[in-house]
Amino acid sequence: MRLLSFPPALREAVELQRQRLQSKRLYYSGSEDTDQLLPNEKEPPANLPQHRLLNHQSKRTGIILFIVGLLLMILAASYPAKRISSTAEIHIPGARYCPGQPTAEDHYLQIILPTQLNTTESCKTLLTGAVLNYPSPWVVNWQEKHDEQGNVVDPTLAKLESIFNLLKNKSPKHENDTAVVLANPYVWFQLRPEVLLSRYWDLQHAEAQSLKKTYDGTTLRMGSIKPKVLITAQNACQSMRSEGSGCIAFQAPDKSPRYISHFLVIGKFSDLRIIYRHAVARARAALAANEAIDEHSIFAHLYSQQESHRKSLPKRGAVDQELDHDHETYRKDFGLYPDFSGSLSYTESANSLSDEATWVHHDPLKGASKNSLAKDISRSPPPFWTIYGSNSKWGSRAWTSVPFLMNKSANKIPVLIQRAADADPSFASVWYEKLWFHPHGRELLDHYAFTSYVPSAILKDKWKGDKEMRFWPPFFAKPGFETDDNTFHKWANKQGEGICGKDVADSEQIFLDGRGEWLDPRP
Structure with missing residues (x-):
């Protein structure tokens, strides 16, 4: 079989796989310096020295895996990349990232998880991310x-x-x-990072168009008004405060009331740093005034402050030069914009309606419409697809064959499923058991551990001239997480000891397969 007879995307993937398997280095289990940004185009990640790539195969094992991977890639070719309905074209991970490609950009995708270390709930979050090829997160221990x-x-x-x-x-x-800040410790990933990023771009573009209809170009430019940091807006108020700015209702496009939540925040590092600088300052000022605070009321206050500032700006005509002062300490416009669509996250709380969310299948064989599943989901890499092959019994299943939690009021399948602290405790077990990957989480975690250093997501952004955007993990080691002191904590070693290992987390609650703790399968 001649390689040149393959489609270009498949040919590139096979060639990259061949190059990977030539390496004789063993899997690198440590952590790399995460402060060295992957140089854009001059030395893309795919062209880094081989000793920096995770590679666990011996020569013999490599040949076997190459054959299996080749067959799987041919299968993957049956899921061709197509234009989705909005901003991005989604690709099979690892299928296209050639050195020197002129229309490509390399970026890191950073997941930040402020949570208590070493808990079963944290390990559930890690597993749901790993099976979908999300990068290992930063865990911020604020206890x-x-x-x-x-x-x-x-x-x-x-x-x-x-x-x-x-x-x-x-x-x-x-x-x-x-960077994606998941401030809620009770969160599970449901859809792939390609879907999260494409929806994030959709919302950002829609907000930019809305601002252009509200303000003239001079006001937008001089006031530094642009969508920068996405925050969640929910049907129920998550603030512990029942008065004042804790539960300010903001009007969604459909005229329904929504409440700002800190459970999900997405933006560039530079923009997030500014908003969190002001959040810290607001919290300190409130405490100095003996006010009760919580994270949701802080962000509701900042969003309210921004909207009041924007209303004070002229919609037409000259704008005072004072608006051009853009120092982050004195910033009045943070670029905050809420996700009123419900496409990124759904949070179950004590105030949620009993029928607000439901579990659904989109299998045409069971009567569902062929077009009922969102295109960005159906065109993302199949649920059990991995670069090293899958179990033949369930590896070829499509997204239409697995269950999803759907927000009925928004008619959306969200990327993230979240549970508020006051939610019915039964959701923690009942809903988790229904997640699409059970009971195959252990095998998928094995694949995740074995996978070389590849992008977490590859998309084309049509708002940037169809430029290919490749989002890479910020560090090489997995599965596990990195703490803010740059220490990587493994899920577990070969003896089952680690941050999600025995005597730390309940493996049965995590995997639901009765096989005990996860043991690192790598040599």
């Missing part, structure tokens, strides 16, 4: 922080400060990295 006098810092302030410090201390080379 029990003390000030210089030894006093316990307010937990909300400590959480915001910890996130801000992570953003502040990163190298300037990471300024344009896309």
Whole structure:
């Protein structure tokens, strides 16, 4: 079989796989310096020295895996990349990232998870991300922080400060990295990173068009008004405060009331640093005034402040030069914009309606419409697709064969499923058991551990001239997480000892397969 007879995307993937398998290096289990941004086009990640790529195969094993991978790639070719309905063309991971491609950009995708370390819930979050090829996250431990006098810092302030410090201390080379802050410890991934990013771009573009209809070009430019940081807006207020700015209702496009939540924040590092600088300042000021605070009321206040500032701007005519002052300490417009669509996240809480969310299948064989599943989901890599092959019994299944949680009120399948602290505890087990990958999470985690250093997502952004955007993990090691002191914590070793191993997390609650803790399968 001649390689040149393959379609271009498949040919590139096979050639890259062949190059990978020539390496004689063993899997690198440590952590790399995450402050060295992948140089754009001059030395893309695919062209880095072989010793920096994760590679676990011996020569003999490599030949076997090459054959299996080749067959799988031929199968993957039956899922051709097609234009989705909005901003992005989604590709099979690893299928296209050639050195020197002139229309491509390399970026890091950073996941930030402020949560308590070593809990079963945290490991559930890690597993749901790993099976979908999300990068290993940064975990920010904000528990029990003390000030210089030894006093316990307010937990909300400590959480915001910890996130801000992570953003502040990163190298300037990471300024344009896309970061996803998952401030809720009870969160599961449901859809692939390609879908998250494409929907994020959709919402950003829609907000930009809305701003152009509201303000003239001079006001937008001089006021630095543009969509920069996405935050969630939910049907129920998550703030612990029942008065004041804690539960301000903002009007969605359909005229329904929505409430700002800190559970999900997405933006570039540079823009997130600014908003968290102001969030910390607001929290400190409120505490100094003996006001009760929580993270949701802080972000509701900042969004309200921004909207009031925008309303004070002239819609037409000359704009005062004072608006051009753009120092991040004095910024009045943060570029905050809420996700009113419900396409990125759904949060179950005590205030949620009993029929607000439901589990659905989109299998045409069971009576579902062929077009009922969103195109960005159906065109993303199949659920059990991996670069090293899959179990023949379930590996070829399509997204139409697996269940999803759907937000009925928004008629959307969200990327993330979240549970508020006041939600019915039964959701923690009942809903988790229904996630699409069970009972195959263990095998998918094996594949994730074996996979070389490849992009987490590859998309084409039509708003940027169809430029290919490749989003890479910020560090090489997996599965596990990196803490803000640049220490990588493994899920588990060969003896089952690790941050999600025995005596730390309940493996049965995580995998639901009765096989005990996960053991690292790598040599």
